[in-house]
Amino acid sequence: MEYTTTDAASTQAVGAALAPLLQAGDVILLDGDLGAGKTTFTKGVAAGLGIHRNVKSPTFNLIKEYHQGRLPLYHMDVYRLEGVGGADLGLQEYFNGSGVSLVEWSQFVAEDLPQDFLMIRLQKDDDDFDRRKIIFTPHGDRYATLVDQLAQQLHTN
Template sequence: MREIITHDAAETVRLGRALGQLAQAGDVILLDGDLGAGKTTMTKGIARGLGITGPVKSPTFTLIREYQDGRLPLYHMDVYRLENGGAEDLGLDEYFDGDGVSVVEWSEFITDLLPPTYVRIRIARTDSTDDTRRITITAHGGDYVRYEDVAFE
């Protein structure tokens, strides 16, 4: 486990970029945290770290957005709308088993469908009145521990 505090959105993007630079084909990155915690903000940084240059928008309504212009494909998923089921039909395994990098916002809603190994990044406000976020990175199997060792200060 690794804990990092960021003090504004730009710092979270910078951390995301460093994480994205560590990503390898087939990696699965779970992003958990409340609405507005910074999951999509973090994903923008991960995309930059993959060399994706265009805009990264929240896939809240489309559920999945794919980006192909980086070093590896990025599959950005937001399964918030699947809180009450329906994820079985999305073919998530195709993404998790693919050569791209899967980033999943609200993965707690699809626990039954997650692959056996992944890195989980939790983002939490420390105080309701400021921009500080506590970000914890926890490797679950594979060689995801490299994410915990990200160079960042």
């Protein structure tokens, strides 16, 4: 499934539309270059879960937990683990936990990822500075269902 946005607020709105569909233990990997909108998307998910905090990329502490919303949100930015991996981080406890995990730069902890997840790729546009293509690729039945539900949400709004 693909969806195009033309400003940051619309990317947040897609995240906010996804939020009510999420369940404990869901794992979402956010793929895309620096500045593509991974953290922007996460802000929308947080808002949709009812987390009214300023969500920033946790590049220096790697993982930030938010417990104010409908479900706990575990926001991970593992950019600093390039070439290191996530072996010592206890990531599985987050992935199997009672919250939702959103992971930026998940390729750097590839060995530690669960088998099933939703991959969301954000792509910048060569011509339009504010345009992003958002590509949803489910891995596993749970996430196929989730993407179907999200597609319905986005097309009926």
